[in-house]
Amino acid sequence: MEYKQIFLLLFFIPVSILGQIASEKNIDNLFSSGEITFSSAIVFSNSKSSNISIASLDTNKFVIAWRDDLSGGKGFSMIGEITGDNISFGELEIFDPGVVGEIVVKKLEPQKFTICWRDNKQGGIGRAIVGEVNYNIISYADSYTFNDTITENISLTALDYYKCAISFSDGGDNFHGKSIKATVVGNYVLFSPKATFSGNQASEIKSCKLTDSTFAVVYFEIGNSLSEIVQGKVFSDSILFGTGVGFASETTNQIEVTRLFDNKFVLSYTSDGLAKTQAGTFFNGGFSFGLADSIGFSDPDELLVSPMDPNHFVSVSKFPDNSFQGTYLTINGTAQHKYNPTSISSGFSGLSISNLTDKKFIVAYADNSGGSNGKLIIGNIDKPGGYSLNAKAFLEGPFNGFNMDTSLNPQFLPSLQPYHENPWNYAGAEYLSNLPDNVVDWIFFELRETNGDASTATSDKIINRQAALLTKDGNLLSSDGLSKPYFESEINENLYLVIDHRNHLIIMSALPLNGFNGMYSYDFSNSIDKVYGDYLGYKYLSPGIFGMPAGDADANAQIQNEDKDDVWFFENGMTGYLPGDFNMDGTTDILDKDNYWFQNAGMGSQVPE
Numbered sequence: 202m203e204y205k206q207i208f209l210l211l212f213f214i215p216v217s218i219l220g221q222i223a224s225e226k227n228i229d230n231l232f233s234s235g236e237i238t239f240s241s242a243i244v245f246s247n248s249k250s251s252n253i254s255i256a257s258l259d260t261n262k263f264v265i266a267w268r269d270d271l272s273g274g275k276g277f278s279m280i281g282e283i284t285g286d287n288i289s290f291g292e293l294e295i296f297d298p299g300v301v302g303e304i305v306v307k308k309l310e311p312q313k314f315t316i317c318w319r320d321n322k323q324g325g326i327g328r329a330i331v332g333e334v335n336y337n338i339i340s341y342a343d344s345y346t347f348n349d350t351i352t353e354n355i356s357l358t359a360l361d362y363y364k365c366a367i368s369f370s371d372g373g374d375n376f377h378g379k380s381i382k383a384t385v386v387g388n389y390v391l392f393s394p395k396a397t398f399s400g401n402q403a404s405e406i407k408s409c410k411l412t413d414s415t416f417a418v419v420y421f422e423i424g425n426s427l428s429e430i431v432q433g434k435v436f437s438d439s440i441l442f443g444t445g446v447g448f449a450s451e452t453t454n455q456i457e458v459t460r461l462f463d464n465k466f467v468l469s470y471t472s473d474g475l476a477k478t479q480a481g482t483f484f485n486g487g488f489s490f491g492l493a494d495s496i497g498f499s500d501p502d503e504l505l506v507s508p509m510d511p512n513h514f515v516s517v518s519k520f521p522d523n524s525f526q527g528t529y530l531t532i533n534g535t536a537q538h539k540y541n542p543t544s545i546s547s548g549f550s551g552l553s554i555s556n557l558t559d560k561k562f563i564v565a566y567a568d569n570s571g572g573s574n575g576k577l578i579i580g581n582i583d584k585p586g587g588y589s590l591n592a593k594a595f596l597e598g599p600f601n602g603f604n605m606d607t608s609l610n611p612q613f614l615p616s617l618q619p620y621h622e623n624p625w626n627y628a629g630a631e632y633l634s635n636l637p638d639n640v641v642d643w644i645f646f647e648l649r650e651t652n653g654d655a656s657t658a659t660s661d662k663i664i665n666r667q668a669a670l671l672t673k674d675g676n677l678l679s680s681d682g683l684s685k686p687y688f689e690s691e692i693n694e695n696l697y698l699v700i701d702h703r704n705h706l707i708i709m710s711a712l713p714l715n716g717f718n719g720m721y722s723y724d725f726s727n728s729i730d731k732v733y734g735d736y737l738g739y740k741y742l743s744p745g746i747f748g749m750p751a752g753d754a755d756a757n758a759q760i761q762n763e764d765k766d767d768v769w770f771f772e773n774g775m776t777g778y779l780p781g782d783f784n785m786d787g788t789t790d791i792l793d794k795d796n797y798w799f800q801n802a803g804m805g806s807q808v809p810e
Contacts (some may be wrong), residue, residue: 213608216237234585235529235540239578242547242568245279246575248272253575254306255553255565257316263555264314265565266306268482269573274300276318279344283557286579291337294329297344299323303355309385310362310493317357317367319509325537327352327369331388331530342388342527347381348395348585349373352675354406358416366416366433368408369394378403378420379638380442380579382435389478396440405453405470409460411483417466419458426469428453429480430488441687448481455504462511465683467532469496469506469516476501476518480535482633482681489635491535491680496528497542502554503552512687514585515580518553523569533667533687534679536630545578551562560584589685590648591722592677592698595748596705598643598797599785602743605641608786613778618668618680620645624756631680633669640682642785644671648688648700653709655679655733658697659809671702675726685720695731698723699808704780705749706801707758709808734807749799750804751783756804765798 249270257263258280264526266278277298281288302319309315309331317329327348351372358366365383370376384391397638399648402425411432419430422445429445453470460466468490476498501518502535508514509529517527528542556562567573585647598697601604618631621632625645646669647661665688670678677700679686695713696720707788711733714721725731729747732739742748752760754768769781771788781789783797786802 204363207644208435221744222643225666234583236583237527237529237532237547238544238581239527239581239646240581241541242576242578243288244574245281245288245290245350245565246277246589248575249573250567250575252301252304253551253553253565253567254304254565255555255630256306256308257555257557257563260309260558261309262304262311263557263563264308264332265577266316266333267302268304268721269639270573274321274492276304276316278306278316278339279330280339282333282337283563283579288577288579290339291339294331294332294341295337296341297328302348303353303522305357307357308358309359309365313362315357315359315365315383317355319352319355325353325372325515327355327367329388329390331385333388335751341648345390345392347383348379354404354420356406356418357408358408358410360410360416360435361413361767364435366408366435368398368406368418370403370406376402378418380408380418380440382440393439396433396442397699398433398442399445400428400440401425405456406592407456407458408619409458409466409731411460411464411466415483417458418470419456421453421456425654426452426543430458430468430490430581430703432483443486448451448479448488448490449561453498457504457506457744459506459508459514459530459633461514462684463509465510465681467506467514469504471501471504474500476504476516476532477504478516478537480532480537480681482683483524484637484682485635487635489496489633489682494537494630496530497539498526498528501549505552505554507554507556507562509556509562509582511684514557515554515562515582517564519549519552519566523548523550525552527580531585534631534681534684534792535633536680560756575771578666584693585689586691587685587687587719588648588692588716589686589720590698590719592646592700592725593723594644594671594674594677594700594725595675595742595746596671596702596751596785597740598705598747598751598783599641600742600748604803606642606677606786607673608641609642609778610636610638612638612670613787613797614640614642615778618643619778620668623669625701627666629666631681636670637682639672639674640678641671641673642702644669644677645701646677646686647701648690649697649709650690650692650694651697652694654695654699656809658695660710670722682743696721700749701756702749703753703756704783705751706738706753706760706804707806707808708739708749711735732807733809738805738807740801750801752801752804754780754783758808760798760801760804762802765794769794769798
């Protein structure tokens with residue numbers, strides 16, 4: 202049922218709006234930075250290599266594990282250390298002298314990591330081992346069996362320095378999706394009983410951390426042809442799963458999931474020959490998703506992603522012609538911006554990726570053009586300058602004396618930002634399939650940069666426009682419902698903030714925003730002097746709290762007879778998400794006219810045009 206509800210929401214978004222969003226090229230968000238440059242290839246194995254997995258241990262050190270096909274399929278591992286674009290390697294260590302299949306390696310702490318793999322010599326069972334690092338030398342204790350039947354689609358999520366979640370298809374139970382908790386004590390590993398997250402055959406299993414005690418598993422359920430995500434909660438000796446939720450209406454493969462910060466992640470996958478991505482969040486006990494967008498890759502046969510920081514990730518793809526392409530992406534809430542991709546022509550296969558810093562990542566692969574030797578390349582990003590916005594404002598209509606009511610949520614509040622129409626004509630892709638319960642409404646803001654005072658912050662000075670969510674406490678959140686709005690720009694002059702709402706008067710900061718440590722802040726709520734034009738376009742609400750006046754139903758920055766006669770009159774008695782509903786309780790009625798429009802008639806915004 203949850204799966205169907207998500208796509209019913211998407212179905213009722215007008216096609217013209219989605220087309221406008223998909224085709225938008227907003228000049229506010231195009232910058233010359235964000236480009237990727239790659240180093241020359243560096244050989245880590247002169248033998249035929251496959252099933253490669255790489256994980257960073259700190260900002261310049263990583264562990265790499267792979268299968269050596271010329272030695273009969275033994276599992277090898279090694280530490281690498283980066284200086285600039287050069288890599289030095291430690292001693293080669295064998296973690297399995299038998300025959301290994303799938304391999305996944307993850308960091309626990311800078312001196313410790315875990316490897317999980319399929320032991321093909323022992324019938325394809327699932328095994329795990331802990332490696333300790335001393336300088337560039339790895340030491341291993343015994344390996345452990347985490348699944349004693351055929352094990353496929355292995356995914357490993359490190360939750361903290363001593364516990365992991367291992368997810369896989371269990372061949373002993375019709376390849377249903379299972380997970381176990383692995384607790385690392387020294388070099389020993391203890392396992393919880395298996396927990397089932399899919400009662401059908403599961404493939405393309407990937408997982409990521411949500412918090413220290415929760416994780417998400419994404420997978421394709423073969424019997425039902427569903428692409429689903431489920432939350433697992435880790436207890437002292439067990440894992441408990443919630444209900445799986447669908448995130449794509451079509452058949453997907455090459456599914457990837459990467460964590461950005463607590464309860465925020467990005468899903469990437471291929472469908473219909475295209476690579477796609479969408480942001481997701483977990484709150485209110487469930488998942489919520491932004492709109493899926495094309496990464497820009499067509500027909501990739503390998504797709505990987507790596508987080509770089511809370512607002513950025515890298516996507517890399519390998520194509521049938523053995524070329525390789527990497528793209529740097531910004532995630533602001535649930536809206537995405539893609540920078541120009543960087544392409545390399547070579548013999549790539551078996552890619553694995555890991556970030557080192559917020560500007561550097563590493564890709565391991567087998568070189569098909571040279572005997573499948575194992576190679577590494579380092580990606581460096583010309584990272585754009587970015588800032589978060591910490592802003593606070595109140596709307597008069599839903600204000601109740603302390604904070605704002607959330608009466609429109611969830612019955613009437615739309616999932617898609619509503620500012621695509623006149624007078625805003627904003628084609629942003631801010632969308633969230635299920636909004637958090639503390640959200641009052643969507644808000645719209647502009648950032649204007651000028652070398653003068655507020656009177657010079659006219660509309661030709663706009664450098665960024667966004668739709669955001671307004672919480673009942675007056676805080677602006679990005680469309681993920683979790684983080685502050687984020688913008689990328691070079692700020693060299695005074696920055697002013699304009700806030701608009703669909704039926705309240707638009708306001709602008711009277712003073713430049715304060716910028717410190719990557720954050721620009723402004724609180725409109727605690728003084729009438731905070732708004733340009735003060736009492737002419739702003740209003741006292743309660744002791745110490747001021748807010749935006751209600752009554753501008755046609756959003757022309759004036760509260761006039763037309764708001765009553767042309768909008769409120771025709772909506773009177775109606776329910777829904779309506780501009781004439783000034784107190785935002787879901788019904789347009791006499792209270793909206795008498796208590797808001799009548800009280801504010803004649804007021805007008807002072808925001809300079």
